[in-house]
Amino acid sequence: MEFTAVAEGFRSGLVAIVGRPNVGKSTLLNTLVGEKVAITTPIAQTTRRVIRGIVTTPSAQIVFVDTPGIHKAKSLLGRRLNDAAQAQSVGVDVLVFVVDGNTGIGTGDEWVATNVVASHKGPKIAVINKTDKFSKDAQLPKIAQVSELASFDAIIPISARRGKQVDDVLKAIITHLPEGPLLYDPDDYTDQTINELIGEVIREKAMHGMREEVPHSIAVEVEDILPGNKRDVQVVHATILVERDSQKGIIIGNRGANLSNIGRAARPEIEDILGSRVYLDLRVKLFAQWQSDPKKLGQLGL
Incomplete structure (x- = not known):
C-alpha cells in the first residue's frame, strides 16, 4: 500500500x-484517537490484549500501544497480561505513565514506576488522570508526588473522560517523537480486526452488571459475519465463553433476559463498526478453566 507523501520534519513512532489497572489507560487511548478502540469498565484487568490506536495529524503519526494493567497475577492469564504489558514498553519511542489522581499514588504505581517506567531510556510523560474528581488545589501535591517516582519529561494532569488537557498530552508526545515516515495508512485508527472489535464490544457489555468472579471468566469468540436475508443487514454469530457451568446461567439470566440485554446493548456499537444493521446471534458456551490452560489461552489469542 502506498501512503500519502509527508512533509519534511514529519514525526512518527x-x-x-x-500503569496499574483501572487508572484510565483505555479511556485516555479512546479520547486521544477519537474512536472507541478499547473497551472500558470499572472492573480491573478489563484490557486483555495489547491494543494499538493510531492518531495521524498533519505533522505526526502516533501509534499508541494500550497495555493491560500491571497487577499481582493470580492466574496464567494474569501472568501473561503482565508479561505483555512489560514487553510492549520496551523499544517504544515515548512512554506514557498513567496514575489515578483521585485514589492517589499507591504501591502499585510505585511498582510500575520502578520496574517499567524507570527502565525506559527514552522520553517519559506522566499523566495524572481523573482531575474532574478532585480540586485544582490538590493537583500540585499530586504532581510533586509523581515527580518522585521517576524522572519525567512532563507531568500533565488531565481528565480523560471529559477530554480536559488531553491535547496537552498529544502535543508533549509529538514533541518527543523522532522524525519518521507514516507507519500506517492515514485513515487507519486501529490495527484490530473487525472480529476483534466486535468481540470486545460484546465482552464489555457482558461484563457490566455481572457478579464478582464472573466478569474475569468471560471471553468472546466471533465465528462469522454473514450477509442477512434482508438488504443492509449482516448476521453476526458470536459465543460468550465462561469457565464454569454455573456461570452460563448467570450470563443467560431468567428466560434469557441477561443475554438479551447484552445483545441489545452491543448491537448499536456493532452496527457502527460494520456500517449496517445487524442481527446478533449470541450464544453461551462452557470453556472450562480457560484462564489457566495454555492451550485454551492460545486458542483465544491470549
Missing part, C-alpha cells in the same frame, strides 16, 4: 501507555 510508538507510544506505550502503562
Whole structure:
C-alpha cells in the first residue's frame, strides 16, 4: 500500500501507555484517537490484549500501544497480561505513565514506576488522570508526588473522560517523537480486526452488571459475519465463553433476559463498526478453566 507523501520534519513512532489497572489507560487511548478502540469498565484487568490506536495529524503519526494493567497475577492469564504489558514498553519511542489522581499514588504505581517506567531510556510523560474528581488545589501535591517516582519529561494532569488537557498530552508526545515516515495508512485508527472489535464490544457489555468472579471468566469468540436475508443487514454469530457451568446461567439470566440485554446493548456499537444493521446471534458456551490452560489461552489469542 502506498501512503500519502509527508512533509519534511514529519514525526512518527510508538507510544506505550502503562500503569496499574483501572487508572484510565483505555479511556485516555479512546479520547486521544477519537474512536472507541478499547473497551472500558470499572472492573480491573478489563484490557486483555495489547491494543494499538493510531492518531495521524498533519505533522505526526502516533501509534499508541494500550497495555493491560500491571497487577499481582493470580492466574496464567494474569501472568501473561503482565508479561505483555512489560514487553510492549520496551523499544517504544515515548512512554506514557498513567496514575489515578483521585485514589492517589499507591504501591502499585510505585511498582510500575520502578520496574517499567524507570527502565525506559527514552522520553517519559506522566499523566495524572481523573482531575474532574478532585480540586485544582490538590493537583500540585499530586504532581510533586509523581515527580518522585521517576524522572519525567512532563507531568500533565488531565481528565480523560471529559477530554480536559488531553491535547496537552498529544502535543508533549509529538514533541518527543523522532522524525519518521507514516507507519500506517492515514485513515487507519486501529490495527484490530473487525472480529476483534466486535468481540470486545460484546465482552464489555457482558461484563457490566455481572457478579464478582464472573466478569474475569468471560471471553468472546466471533465465528462469522454473514450477509442477512434482508438488504443492509449482516448476521453476526458470536459465543460468550465462561469457565464454569454455573456461570452460563448467570450470563443467560431468567428466560434469557441477561443475554438479551447484552445483545441489545452491543448491537448499536456493532452496527457502527460494520456500517449496517445487524442481527446478533449470541450464544453461551462452557470453556472450562480457560484462564489457566495454555492451550485454551492460545486458542483465544491470549
